[in-house]
Amino acid sequence: MCGIVGYIGEEQAAPVLLGGLKKLEYRGYDSAGVAVHNSSGLHVVKAKGRLAVLDGILEGGATLPGTVGIGHTRWATHGAPSDVNSHPQVSDGGLFAVVHNGIIENYLYLKNHLKRRGVAFVSDTDTEVVAQMLEYYYKGDVLQAIRQVTDRVEGSYALGIICAHCPEKVFAVRKDSPLIVGLGQGENFIASDVTAILGHTRRICRLKDREIAVLERGGARFFDAELDPVEKQEELVEWDVAAAEKGGYEHFMMKEICEQPEALGKTISPRIREGRVVLDGIRLSKEEIEGLSRIYIVACGTSYHVGAVAKYAMEKLLRLPIEVDVASEFRYREPILDSRTLVIIISQSGETADTLAALREAKRQGARTLSIVNVVGSTIASESDDVLYTWAGPEIAVASTKAYSTQLAMIYLIALYMVQELGTMPQQELAGLLAQLENLPRLAERCLAEKKEIQYFASRYFNAGDIYFIGRNVDYAASLEASLKLKEISYIHSEAYTGGELKHGPISLIEEGTLVVAICTCRRLFEKMMANIREVKARGAVVLGITTPQLAEALAQEADCLFAVPDTAEFMLPSMSILPLQLFAYYVASMKGCDIDKPRNLAKSVTVE
């Protein structure tokens, strides 16, 4: 959600900042701006629209001299996308320029307070309050001013700051919104996401809540909230530059869809050794697992849909109640937790605000917490009791694909690990399931090789007004994700229903020519789904069936068109059925001419509530 980059070095700053912002544009893309120090003072250039607009104005940065600066790409929260609401926001006297990710919750109170003291505001943003307060409290020491401001603001922030009086410094501070410092040779960086600076350095330091960084050309210094110096541990980022590039694909989304076999391999294979699940990130003993009274799974969006599959899979394997919650609801519904509750938090970014708040609520109530996260060192990962990384590599496309697949694989691993520790499944059966899990990357590869059929089907239905997805059990859980994928990138209205619910209302939506995608991979519920397909067909629906080779012939009797995915254990079938439907969403969006990697109104990593 919004992207920040900052630079101090020997190179011209504006092209470096624009280059970094290009890597971050997937985080927000309704406006962008940069502020640069040069011999004639502090210069700010910003523009509504995609980064390309700003890039055009600055001719790739060439027209803006100066070697110190900050930049921002925005996803509007306070104030509509406009030139004036874009960041950097500048203080009344022109002393401070600020870029901000997050939300200042008490900004109205602070704004009114400053207005009464004669400070003039120009934008509708919460960020401008920070710039104005910095100038208001500045008495010659920027660090003191930052401290005064962070003592007073409530909410979440990652801030990049430059001050006209300190042309050789970049300042940064954060709370509940990620910010890293990149360390180079004679140059240093700040960024909200490591991908922005990977082309320059892999040496980073992560700021903790309320820590302040002061960057100069020769190095970076760090301070805590009381302004006492802090020693920071340097980390080496393992992701390489190529992982954050399109690598010949037209869109990141297609690249990431195609990366799923490899990503699944990275998640699964190091964790199955000599016929056993080995989860280095979990310290749950057999006694602790036996003592669990229930498991909550909490997440947002696509990660929540992993939870939907997990409920079916884990309840079946563990015979333990599993509750799945959308994080934004969980945090406010006063959940009843205790030390016998395990809360599994799922988040690709590890920074989603509601999910992080849910984790903190779980910990506050004394529950055991385990997170499934992709981004190493993210806030959720560092605050959970235990963490399991998916190792999917950077996911850049806003629509999540490989994160979903690898999170699912991690759920299967956790479930089978618990079964193994509890000793509740015959050894041979467990070995069979582990072999099937290890085989998932190969099956995914086979499945993704059949793109043409899906492309053809998309070409027939890309003009549809509404598309419905139906399924039962894990097929229903996969339908939820398939429907989200389609609607978020193609803007086609879409819903997912359980086959059994159709008659209770949704079937009234079906009319001549409505497309219904029926996921029917569960053998034991196949006949029930066939009945549902007959019901929608009798009302004029066109049905695309997703099934396994064994059930394909029977399904062909009813469906207008079908796609067979490789068969595997029932609870793992969503890992297969989702693949053609990710492709379907992609091709439909592409044929409609949508901006696939940057769908309207969305941004990657929702770090505000």
Ligand code: F6R
């Ligand atoms: C949809 C999508 C979102 C995310 C959601 C949670 O394609 O990507 O629904 O899944 O915002 O994000 P994380 O997993 O980073 O917490």
